[in-house]
Amino acid sequence: MRNVDGRRLTFHLAGINNQNFLMRDEETGSYWQQISGLAISGPLKGRQLTLVLSDELNFATWKAEEPAGTVLKEVAKYASGYETKDWDMRMRHAAAVIQFPEHGMQSRDLVLGIQTAGASRAFLYDRVIAEMLVKSYLGTQPVLLVVGPDGQSVRAFRDRIPGVDGVPDFYRLNMDQPGAPSLMIDAATGSQWNFQGCAISGSAKGACLERIPMLKDYWFNWRNYNPSTTIWGSGTR
Amino acid sequence: MSFSARTRWILVLLACLAVSLASVAYPLYVIRPFRAQGARELAAALVISRIGRVLTVVSALAAVAAAIAYWRARAPMFRRISVAAGAVLVCVLAVLARANFYELLLFHPLEHPEFAAAADVRLDDDDKVIAVKIGGSARAYPIREMAYHHVANDVVGGTALAATY
Numbered sequence: 001m002r003n004v005d006g007r008r009l010t011f012h013l014a015g016i017n018n019q020n021f022l023m024r025d026e027e028t029g030s031y032w033q034q035i036s037g038l039a040i041s042g043p044l045k046g047r048q049l050t051l052v053l054s055d056e057l058n059f060a061t062w063k064a065e066e067p068a069g070t071v072l073k074e075v076a077k078y079a080s081g082y083e084t085k086d087w088d089m090r091m092r093h094a095a096a097v098i099q100f101p102e103h104g105m106q107s108r109d110l111v112l113g114i115q116t117a118g119a120s121r122a123f124l125y126d127r128v129i130a131e132m133l134v135k136s137y138l139g140t141q142p143v144l145l146v147v148g149p150d151g152q153s154v155r156a157f158r159d160r161i162p163g164v165d166g167v168p169d170f171y172r173l174n175m176d177q178p179g180a181p182s183l184m185i186d187a188a189t190g191s192q193w194n195f196q197g198c199a200i201s202g203s204a205k206g207a208c209l210e211r212i213p214m215l216k217d218y219w220f221n222w223r224n225y226n227p228s229t230t231i232w233g234s235g236t237r
Numbered sequence: 238m239s240f241s242a243r244t245r246w247i248l249v250l251l252a253c254l255a256v257s258l259a260s261v262a263y264p265l266y267v268i269r270p271f272r273a274q275g276a277r278e279l280a281a282a283l284v285i286s287r288i289g290r291v292l293t294v295v296s297a298l299a300a301v302a303a304a305i306a307y308w309r310a311r312a313p314m315f316r317r318i319s320v321a322a323g324a325v326l327v328c329v330l331a332v333l334a335r336a337n338f339y340e341l342l343l344f345h346p347l348e349h350p351e352f353a354a355a356a357d358v359r360l361d362d363d364d365k366v367i368a369v370k371i372g373g374s375a376r377a378y379p380i381r382e383m384a385y386h387h388v389a390n391d392v393v394g395g396t397a398l399a400a401t402y
Contacts, residue, residue, distance in 0.1 A: 002390065002399045011399045012346055013339045013387045015268035017279055021387060022268070023401070024337075029290075031283050034387075034401050041283035052398050054369045060362035062377050063355045069375030070352040071366070072389060072400075074359070074382055078345050083384040085364045097273040150363075 001050040018098050020221050035217070035225050056216050058150040065196065092218075100223040103234045107220040113229070114156055114214050117141035120226040122219060124233030128154055133172040133184060135159060136232055142167045143212060148195045149183060154216075157197045157209035164188050164204070246307040250323050253300035257330035260289030260296075265338070286334075293331035300327035347386045352376070371396045378402070 002009045007027060014024035014031060022040075023032040030042025037049035055062075062069065074082065084090070088110065096107035111122035117139030128134050129152065134145040142159035161168050168188035174180035182192035182200055191202025197209035215222070223229060267274060267282035274282075304324035308317050340346045355377075360366075366377035372394025383389065383402035390399050 002397045008397045009399075010390050011388050011401075012337060013344055014337060015264075015283075015339060016270050017268070017274050019270070021401075022283075023388060023399070029287055031287075041280065042287060049399075052369055052371065052396070054367055054400075056380070057366055057368050057377075058362065059355075059360045059364045059366050059377070059379070062366050062368050062375075063362075066368070066370065066375035066377075067355070069355060069368075069370075069377055071355055071358045071360070071377045072347075072379060072382060073351045073353050074379075075345075075347065075386075078385060081345075081385050083381045085361065085381055087381065087384050088365075095271070097271060152363075152365075 001052060004044060004047055004049070018221075018224060019096060020224070035215075035221060051213055053211055053213055055153065055155060057148070057153040061148050061150045061153050061195070088216075096218070096220045098220055098224060100220055102223075103231050105219045105223075105231065105234055107218065109219040111217060111219050111222050111231075112145065112154055112156070112214050113217055113222040113226065114138060114143060114212055115226065116143070116158075116212055120229040122222050122226070122229050122231050124231070125154075125216065127233030132175060133170060134232070135170065144170055144209070145214075146170075146184065146195065146197070149179065153195070154214070155195065155197065156212040156214040158212055159209070161186060161188060161191075161199075161204055161209070162207050243307060243310045243312055246303040246310070247320065249303040250300050250307070250320055250327070253296040253303070253327045254323055254330075257289075257293045257296045257300075257327050257334070260285055260293050261330050261333050264289070289334045293327075293334040297324075297328045297331040300324040344385055344387055347389050350389050350391055367400055367402060369393055369398070369400070371398075376400075 009025040009027050011023040011025055013021055015022040021034045023034055028043045030039045030044040032039050037051060039045050039047045092108040099107050110125035112125055112128060113122050119139040121138055123145060128145050129147055132147045136143050144157045144159040146155050159167050168186040170184045170186050173185050174183055181194055183195055184193045189202050189204040191199040191204035193199050199205045199207050264282040264286040267278050301324050304320050307320045360379055365380040367383060368377045374394035376393045378389055378400045380402060388399055388401050
């Protein structure tokens with residue numbers, strides 16, 4: 001969110017810091033780090049923007065979930081400069097100015113980064129996609145990463161069903177039926193759940209898992225801002 | 238005007254030029270793509286960038302005053318022209334100190350973001366979007382556009398947000 005102390009800020013691309021960009025707000029001239037939303041220089045130094053929960057989805061998946069949604073239109077005079085749809089994959093071959101070659105990680109390995117319960121972890125994107133459903137813990141929090149029916153979109157949830165004790169076991173369903181509305185089932189209630197983390201049948205019908213913010217990023221950038229991060233999925237490459 | 242007085246005005250002009258050049262060049266040098274930035278040099282560059290906006294204006298005013306004073310000193314014409322050119326350069330640096338080269342030269346900003354229904358945009362089903370939903374309003378920002386513009390200042394469901402990529 002771009003309201004700080006009741007003032008609405010307008011941001012501009014203003015520079016780069018180890019390949020993560022800097023923003024500058026018109027109203028105070030403060031500089032903000034894009035990945036963290038933290039003001040690092042200027043009158044608002046130290047202030048933190050509030051993160052808005054977001055997804056990175058395939059357009060088809062988003063349209064199916066939000067048929068009444070609206071989409072940012074391209075600006076015709078700049079459209080020739082727009083990236084191709086596989087931009088993030090192509091950028092994996094670009095050089096990085098900082099490296100963290102821990103655990104065999106390459107600078108531009110794509111990871112899904114989660115910070116919660118005082119812990120941070122990078123989940124190797126390719127492994128998550130291959131597994132389709134990943135169960136893990138961050139600190140004391142059980143988390144669930146679920147791959148969408150498009151085989152590319154991923155969401156993260158807290159692995160707790162409202163009103164149900166303990167950490168339920170979830171299992172993947174319908175992997176050979178991409179259009180099926182349910183894609184996982186839990187062992188605690190036998191309910192079937194959709195990609196939005198809501199139960200669509202069974203005793204938990206209507207309940208929704210709590211979403212956890214997750215960032216799809218390159219390893220070097222995630223690691224640079226999460227120095228104590230752990231890694232999931234690097235051991236079997 | 239005595240030789241020492243003319244010299245003084247030249248020194249003022251050179252000092253203005255040095256300050257303005259440093260105010261513009263140092264941030265540009267530090268904050269550039271494909272270069273690792275250290276924490277201290279970045280902090281210094283950002284401070285210089287911010288104060289440089291005012292400092293270069295002060296410097297330009299001082300340079301112009303020095304050039305006018307030197308011009309009146311009846312030095313040889315080529316020297317007066319050189320000093321005048323120096324003052325012009327300091328003024329140009331004052332303009333450059335306020336320029337956002339990233340948006341001017343590299344990635345043009347979204348001045349007035351516009352939105353349309355999904356059926357009315359040119360996107361393939363496997364294009365990727367950044368999606369938010371606030372207060373019942375759903376919005377998608379195509380990544381192929383956001384990878385160019387990098388920032389979209391928007392209001393969704395009554396909440397002002399900045400979508401970034």
